[in-house]
Amino acid sequence: MNHQRWEHFPHEADMGIRGIGNTRDQAFEQAALAMTAVITDPVQVAAAEMVEITRAAPDDELLLVDWLNALVYEMATRKLLFSRFEVHVKDHVLNAHAFGEPMNPAKHHMAVEVKGATYTALRVAQESNGEWIAQCVVDV
Amino acid sequence: MDIALFARHTDYEWEIAPHGAMRVPAVIYADEALIRAMDHKVYEQVCNVATLPGIVKASYAMPDAHWGYGFPIGGVAAFDPDDGGVVSAGGVGFDISCGVRCLHTGLNTEDVMAVQKMLADTLYREIPAGLGSTGAIRLNQSEMDAMLAGGAAWAVKQGHGSAADLDHIEEHGQMRGARPDCVSEHAKKRQRDEMGTLGSGNHYLEVQKVVRVFDTRAAEAFGIRENDVVVSIHCGSRGLGHQIGTEFLKEMVTAASHYGIMLPDRELACAPINSPLGENYLGAMRAAINCALANRQILTHLVREVFSQVIPKARLPLLYDVSHNTCKAEEHVVDGKRRKLYVHRKGATRAFGPGHPDIPDILRAVGQPVLIGGSMGTGSYILVGTKQGEALSFSSACHGAGRAMSRHQAYKTWKGRQVIDELAARGILIRSPSGRGVAEEAPGAYKDVSAVVDAADAAGLARKVARLEPLVCIKG
Numbered sequence: 212m213n214h215q216r217w218e219h220f221p222h223e224a225d226m227g228i229r230g231i232g233n234t235r236d237q238a239f240e241q242a243a244l245a246m247t248a249v250i251t252d253p254v255q256v257a258a259a260e261m262v263e264i265t266r267a268a269p270d271d272e273l274l275l276v277d278w279l280n281a282l283v284y285e286m287a288t289r290k291l292l293f294s295r296f297e298v299h300v301k302d303h304v305l306n307a308h309a310f311g312e313p314m315n316p317a318k319h320h321m322a323v324e325v326k327g328a329t330y331t332a333l334r335v336a337q338e339s340n341g342e343w344i345a346q347c348v349v350d351v
Numbered sequence: 352m353d354i355a356l357f358a359r360h361t362d363y364e365w366e367i368a369p370h371g372a373m374r375v376p377a378v379i380y381a382d383e384a385l386i387r388a389m390d391h392k393v394y395e396q397v398c399n400v401a402t403l404p405g406i407v408k409a410s411y412a413m414p415d416a417h418w419g420y421g422f423p424i425g426g427v428a429a430f431d432p433d434d435g436g437v438v439s440a441g442g443v444g445f446d447i448s449c450g451v452r453c454l455h456t457g458l459n460t461e462d463v464m465a466v467q468k469m470l471a472d473t474l475y476r477e478i479p480a481g482l483g484s485t486g487a488i489r490l491n492q493s494e495m496d497a498m499l500a501g502g503a504a505w506a507v508k509q510g511h512g513s514a515a516d517l518d519h520i521e522e523h524g525q526m527r528g529a530r531p532d533c534v535s536e537h538a539k540k541r542q543r544d545e546m547g548t549l550g551s552g553n554h555y556l557e558v559q560k561v562v563r564v565f566d567t568r569a570a571e572a573f574g575i576r577e578n579d580v581v582v583s584i585h586c587g588s589r590g591l592g593h594q595i596g597t598e599f600l601k602e603m604v605t606a607a608s609h610y611g612i613m614l615p616d617r618e619l620a621c622a623p624i625n626s627p628l629g630e631n632y633l634g635a636m637r638a639a640i641n642c643a644l645a646n647r648q649i650l651t652h653l654v655r656e657v658f659s660q661v662i663p664k665a666r667l668p669l670l671y672d673v674s675h676n677t678c679k680a681e682e683h684v685v686d687g688k689r690r691k692l693y694v695h696r697k698g699a700t701r702a703f704g705p706g707h708p709d710i711p712d713i714l715r716a717v718g719q720p721v722l723i724g725g726s727m728g729t730g731s732y733i734l735v736g737t738k739q740g741e742a743l744s745f746s747s748a749c750h751g752a753g754r755a756m757s758r759h760q761a762y763k764t765w766k767g768r769q770v771i772d773e774l775a776a777r778g779i780l781i782r783s784p785s786g787r788g789v790a791e792e793a794p795g796a797y798k799d800v801s802a803v804v805d806a807a808d809a810a811g812l813a814r815k816v817a818r819l820e821p822l823v824c825i826k827g
Contacts, residue, residue, distance in 0.1 A: 219759050220759070221757035221759045221760060222418065222757055222759075223390050223392070223417045223418040223754055223757055224417055224418065224419065224424055224754050224757075225758065226757075226758050226759060227759075250482065269605070273601075273604070276601070277601070280597050283593075283597075284537060284541065284594065287541050287590050287593075288540050288541055288543075290483055314482070314483040316481070316483060316784055320785065320786070320787065321481065321482040321483060321551075321784070321785060321788075322482075322551075322762075322785050322787035322788045322791060323482065323551045323552045323758075323785070323787075323788050323791065324482040324550060324551040324552065326445045326446060326552075326593040326596075327445045327593050327594075327596060327597040328597075329420045329445075329600075329618060330420070330600070330604070330616075330617035330618045330620075331420050331618055333617070348420070350420070350444075350445045350446075350593075351551075351552050351758065
């Protein structure tokens, strides 16, 4: 069964993002997609440019926050939006590629900026049904 | 929240006795309806803050408190550096020194309504707002460092405003103790083209009318009368502050065990004030405060240029500028002793009472203006700090209405066009690059700001001076 999907969950002031996948890697990819969806409809973002990201952290939960914050930084400094991700996590080290295109207000109808990924509601785990969850709240 | 969890001291003061690892009590200022409506997460968070080392007197939450990160939004706590006190990156938040400034216009409502649409369109054209927007200013490395050390004073030197503005800004427009060398290159890079931008989310620029004056003496001292028009700007330290928050939160989470600090929540990541990490954070955070002050000053200059085009007779002196997300070293009297404390205000406003030496001469007799932001359709308020505020909350008050509904739910409930049309029918012109952003910020997604302000007033945190309602809102 393919579990890959993303969803948002409510936070009183901001937005919870959740990636779900058959593997931890997929959950990280879907979490990134969920973060893009806070900003704009990911379907409207072409995967035209590639950015490489490498991160290491003491555990997978801190690694998820690092991964998302690396994307926040790349979005902010390169003025890019991302819609496709390839993530490989091993021993709390992440190697990833993010694909996207420059922000275009006329095309992307961006709602709100993500200021940073937080440790709130942070969780990376495999559920009893086998699916992996990667989630946290992002500050907007 | 369940009110049975509290000891009710007055109709507006609710205390949670220390339990578990709490070192001090927790106190929430609100009326019963606001307390009942608050998320239980506020209870957990205000109690968690009370466990941090060196906390003094109590962990406080203001009437607009809601679920935040580590600290509740609307959380206030003071720490004694000589008693192991800590500074918390989570206690300040990502949008360091996000705040509000309010400008007079010298105009009345009729002056503005005659050109309302032109004013809205020109402001929208000239004020960079929304995600991805950039300002006209590009700073090289030395200019960036000068801005981070100089704040609004730097901006005025660059021609963005007048020296008189500085008397009407907290810290006189320049936060001392800023350390640009403690700000990473990543943070500086993130700010490179964001000077003079409004941002997105709940940030806005509003042209507002004064619809009611509650305190004539304070209003007179502030120079406001009913039917006056003012301009309020709500924004912060932009990408630089966000990056500083991100980086120091991570560093403090990792370092907590090294300092022997048990964190009940990773978002409470902190370090001793008297430690290299604590000092570095304070240096970087103060630089971010200066970034926010400079940013609001540049935006002020842009607003003045727009008004000079549209209504040449307008003059826009600054009433006051307050910050919300800060940690500031202040002297407070605790149990009869004057102590230097580090006061965290996370989504809360400083509210010094009459006579405080840090209030500008012209306002000192009445107290510090306290600016409470609204949400497009709902009103905003100007309050004034009180003498008793020091004993109640280290001279702190609420900062806004506080959200009552998640963005998630708001987006499902409203459409941006619908919100804009409904507000236009009430005479309020909204200009925003994002219909979805408007929907997520719909007035109905916020608590009743009047209930919040009434509770702050009744609790004695600050006193109501005037109510404002929007005529034009540029929403980021």
